[in-house]
Amino acid sequence: MKKLLLLLTLLLWLPLAQANEAEYQRGYEAYKSGDYKAAIAIWQPLAEQGDVDAQFSLGSRYYNGEGVPKNYGEAIKWFEKAANQGDASAQHNLGVIYERGQDVPQNYGEALKWYGKAATQGILKSQNNIGWFYQNGYGVSQDSAEAVKWYRKAATKGNAVAQHNLGEMYYTGQGVPQNYGEAVKWYGKAATRGHADAQFNLGHMYDKGQGVSQDSAEAVKWYRKAATRGNTEAQYYLGTMYVQGQGVPQHYIYSYMWLSLAKANGLEEAQKVIELLTEVIPSEDIAEAQTLAQKCWDSSYQNCPE
Secondary structure, three states: OOHHHHHHHHHHHHHHHHHHHHHHHHHHHHHHHOOOHHHHHHHHHHHHHHOHHHHHHHHHEEEEEEEEOOOOHHHHHHHHHHHHOOOOHHHHHHHHHHHHHHOOOOOOOHHHHHHHHOOOOOOHHHHHHHHHHHOOOOOOOOOOOHHHOOOHHHOOOOHHHHHHHHHHHHHHHOOOOHHHHHHHHHHHHHHHHOHHHHHHHHHHHHHHOOOOOOHHHHHHHHHHHHOOOOHHHHHHHHHHHHHHOOOOOOOOOHHHHHHHHHOOOOHHHHHHHHHHHOOOOOOOHHHHHHHHHHHHOOOOOOOOOO
């Protein structure tokens, strides 16, 4: 009798689940077309009926303010409903909200709880964030070795932030013996995925010959990649490489341009080199450098000279 009742329940549930899936997809198509309000109108009743995908999507719309005013309280409500049904992305998002204190008191312990649930389901960002908490002692006793463990979990699966962080641990010798070769390896993995800080760090290691043979041209290559992603230190170092003609032909105009961008981004140290350059290059070259810097800035570093 129990088996018969279970079978009947399953037969009744399947058409309903299929109908909900089709309705959710209709909302998703509206969302993709930019009609956020229509998507919410479709997802709202599904979410109230317990559809986990609709709950997560509704929470995301409130979190981002798409189709509705941004409302972290509503986002939390729907993320919690989805998270309690085991949705890993909702669990991660709750971790972020509690970490940042968005419409709730900042609570590292609560953030760690949700990151932990998401991490066990393979969410790489959560694994990295747990590593960050252990490295800095947020909501847990500081433990560099435990931080390395979590960074490695995410790094080996391709998370660029974790790869960079693992490189930092090897560079500084936190939780592992200091090893520049391993630092280069992990910085390199993150750098090839476009992580600007890793690109700068990799360039700096080539510049100084740490863990690799000293190679100014390779340093310039990585400094440039990081600089065009807005890394201020890379902009400064690239400017100094042009001043000295290291890894690139000496070029005072390009040097002035990159140093100006570094200064505009808040690196006051760049001003000292700019003052020295103004003593050795003509005013028309300074004007050209300023024009190039403005073009580079206005294009979000997409229109910078090589």
